[in-house]
Amino acid sequence: MYNVYINCFFGVIGDVRLNKGGNVMKRFLSANAIKAYAVLLVTAGIIFAACMKTAERPEAVAYTEFLQMLEKGHVIEATLSDGAQFTFKALGGAYHITDNPRNPSLKEELLLKGVSVSEGSSTSAGDVAGSVLSAVFFCSVLVFVYKASNRQSPKSAMALNVQESTDQSRHFARFNDIAGNEEAKDSVSDIVDFLKNPEKYSRFGARMPRGVIFYGPPGTGKTLMAKAIAGEAEAPFYAVGGSDFVQMYVGVGAARIRELFQKAKNDGKAVIFIDEIDALGKKRSVGAQGGNDEREQALNALLTEMSGFSSEEGIVVIAATNRLDILDEALLRPGRFDRQVEIGLPDLQARKSILRLHQSNKPFSEEVDIDSLAKQTVFFSGAMLESLLNEAAIFAAKRLAEKIELEDVNKAYYTVLAGSEKKDRSGILELERRITAFHESGHALAAKLLCPASTVAKITIIPSSRGAGGFCVNIPPDKMFCTKKELKCQIMMNLAGRASEELFFGSENITTGASNDIEKSVALVKDYVTKYGMGESLMHTEASAHEECARLLDELYECAKSFLTCHKELLSSIAKELLEKESLNEDDLNRLVAAVTAA
Ligand code: ATP
Numbered sequence: 001m002y003n004v005y006i007n008c009f010f011g012v013i014g015d016v017r018l019n020k021g022g023n024v025m026k027r028f029l030s031a032n033a034i035k036a037y038a039v040l041l042v043t044a045g046i047i048f049a050a051c052m053k054t055a056e057r058p059e060a061v062a063y064t065e066f067l068q069m070l071e072k073g074h075v076i077e078a079t080l081s082d083g084a085q086f087t088f089k090a091l092g093g094a095y096h097i098t099d100n101p102r103n104p105s106l107k108e109e110l111l112l113k114g115v116s117v118s119e120g121s122s123t124s125a126g127d128v129a130g131s132v133l134s135a136v137f138f139c140s141v142l143v144f145v146y147k148a149s150n151r152q153s154p155k156s157a158m159a160l161n162v163q164e165s166t167d168q169s170r171h172f173a174r175f176n177d178i179a180g181n182e183e184a185k186d187s188v189s190d191i192v193d194f195l196k197n198p199e200k201y202s203r204f205g206a207r208m209p210r211g212v213i214f215y216g217p218p219g220t221g222k223t224l225m226a227k228a229i230a231g232e233a234e235a236p237f238y239a240v241g242g243s244d245f246v247q248m249y250v251g252v253g254a255a256r257i258r259e260l261f262q263k264a265k266n267d268g269k270a271v272i273f274i275d276e277i278d279a280l281g282k283k284r285s286v287g288a289q290g291g292n293d294e295r296e297q298a299l300n301a302l303l304t305e306m307s308g309f310s311s312e313e314g315i316v317v318i319a320a321t322n323r324l325d326i327l328d329e330a331l332l333r334p335g336r337f338d339r340q341v342e343i344g345l346p347d348l349q350a351r352k353s354i355l356r357l358h359q360s361n362k363p364f365s366e367e368v369d370i371d372s373l374a375k376q377t378v379f380f381s382g383a384m385l386e387s388l389l390n391e392a393a394i395f396a397a398k399r400l401a402e403k404i405e406l407e408d409v410n411k412a413y414y415t416v417l418a419g420s421e422k423k424d425r426s427g428i429l430e431l432e433r434r435i436t437a438f439h440e441s442g443h444a445l446a447a448k449l450l451c452p453a454s455t456v457a458k459i460t461i462i463p464s465s466r467g468a469g470g471f472c473v474n475i476p477p478d479k480m481f482c483t484k485k486e487l488k489c490q491i492m493m494n495l496a497g498r499a500s501e502e503l504f505f506g507s508e509n510i511t512t513g514a515s516n517d518i519e520k521s522v523a524l525v526k527d528y529v530t531k532y533g534m535g536e537s538l539m540h541t542e543a544s545a546h547e548e549c550a551r552l553l554d555e556l557y558e559c560a561k562s563f564l565t566c567h568k569e570l571l572s573s574i575a576k577e578l579l580e581k582e583s584l585n586e587d588d589l590n591r592l593v594a595a596v597t598a599a
Helices: 025-054 063-072 106-112 125-152 182-196 198-202 222-233 252-266 293-308 348-359 370-376 382-398 406-418 430-450 484-505 512-531 542-566 568-581 586-598
Strands: 005-009 075-080 085-090 095-099 116-119 163-165 211-215 237-241 270-275 315-321 339-342 455-460 470-475 583-585
Touching: 063 075, 063 095, 075 106, 106 116, 182 198, 182 211, 182 222, 182 315, 182 339, 211 222, 222 237, 222 270, 222 315, 237 252, 252 270, 252 293, 252 315, 348 370, 348 382, 382 406, 406 470, 430 455, 430 470, 430 484, 430 512, 430 542, 430 568, 430 586, 455 568, 455 586, 484 512, 484 542, 484 568, 512 542, 542 568, 568 583, 568 586, 583 586
Parallel strands: 075 116, 211 315, 211 339, 237 270, 270 315
Antiparallel strands: 005 470, 075 085, 085 095, 163 237, 455 470, 455 583
């Protein structure tokens, strides 16, 4: 319901997305295979060339010369044949070739002169070596060409990039590596037991879910939970992405699914993890490319494979998605992904445990208070919390500090939320700085006075590397739901940046910097009217809902403007100090509010 309010000027702050390591092993292997073939080829070529060069090539001599050598006793060996020529070895070891007179008495003559005579082909040892090496060389060329062409073939397109973990000590997570998410851990503990002892359940005719879907926002630990199930059950873990099965060629995805299940079946028991299953199992009506043949074939193959293994087999398919509502119902039927487990954003207690878990291997100074950090990180996912501590550790390491100090954590906090500070600010005009300062002060003041339960953690006009010209971080209280009044205040707070621009610079000088605020306000107003039924009526046609949203948005904008007009002096003093200091924190804001209200 709530959102972390980071009202930013001149840009949108994107989600913090973790980069999951892809399986590069396969590419690495194929690159190595190419290298191996290249080395083989070159080596064979070099040996061949050397042999061709060094092999004893017989020197041709005239028959008369041969007779003279024979006479002098210089011939020690001869190989006679029916061919036009024959070879002989001279005293120094050199081989010669000469015309064969095909004289039947030649052999006797040679023997009488003490020459060792053999009969056979006239091929020299060098020729033999050369032939063998030629064969090796050409075989290498053939193998290389075959492999190269095979890489391009559709058969190799079937190969699936599976992230596979079978080494228990290195790749596997355990439930202890997951902080919070207690309900989710509870919901999957029987699956671990089933994977360990499938017979225990089949004896009672109990059928374990073949498929489990983890759903929830990005970075909440869905992949981690799947890995931990495999880790606890000591079962091999196969991780793939849903989009790996949606390929350009029809049939490839389905073949990949069959390949994946075959691999898992060969292991006896296994956890198959399909991340972003929506890429494969989206409802047909959802999205522009709904109803594509390849996706349907792959989905059918998945469903067939899931129905194809028996409960004793010890294979569990776990899928993850950020959007359960867009999945095809066929996937969620009994016997398929019939257990759905929510893995949501951590609450205060869970945030404390996640922070403690990731803090444990880092040297933090005592002034870093995990409890208060947990309070400041409402709506942070587990991944964001991990990234926050990691960024802080990087800042401390860069400073060559002994410990990670509060300043590192503060810097990391804003880096995780808004990206790092932009270093070169020389291109920013003074007028732009002023507009940004008044815009952000508008948000801060509205948040401070209209939503007093929330905390304005920081206001800054330092642009961020993610494109925000400035931003105001407003942390809402940890609550289960919010009231109609609170929703309206949030919308006004979002619109207060634009209202402040208009108030101080005139309606013709409002800027594009408010685009993200307007987007968020429109979304909230729509929810207010259609989702939460807080408008004039619970029932709406599309046109009436649209009309009411537009009216409410204009109304709340006017309210925000009047509110700021009433506090124009306070707003100016906040903007003035912001222009001087570039960043203000909660204490600065409290001091400025107290000073003006006391006067
Ligand atoms: P996405 O939806 O983007 O695929 P996800 O929900 O699968 O994300 P993970 O990839 O499992 O999230 O989490 C990323 C990282 O965040 C984990 O490797 C871990 O470091 C940290 N993390 C997330 N949740 C937790 C948690 N409950 N306890 C400890 N660490 C967590």
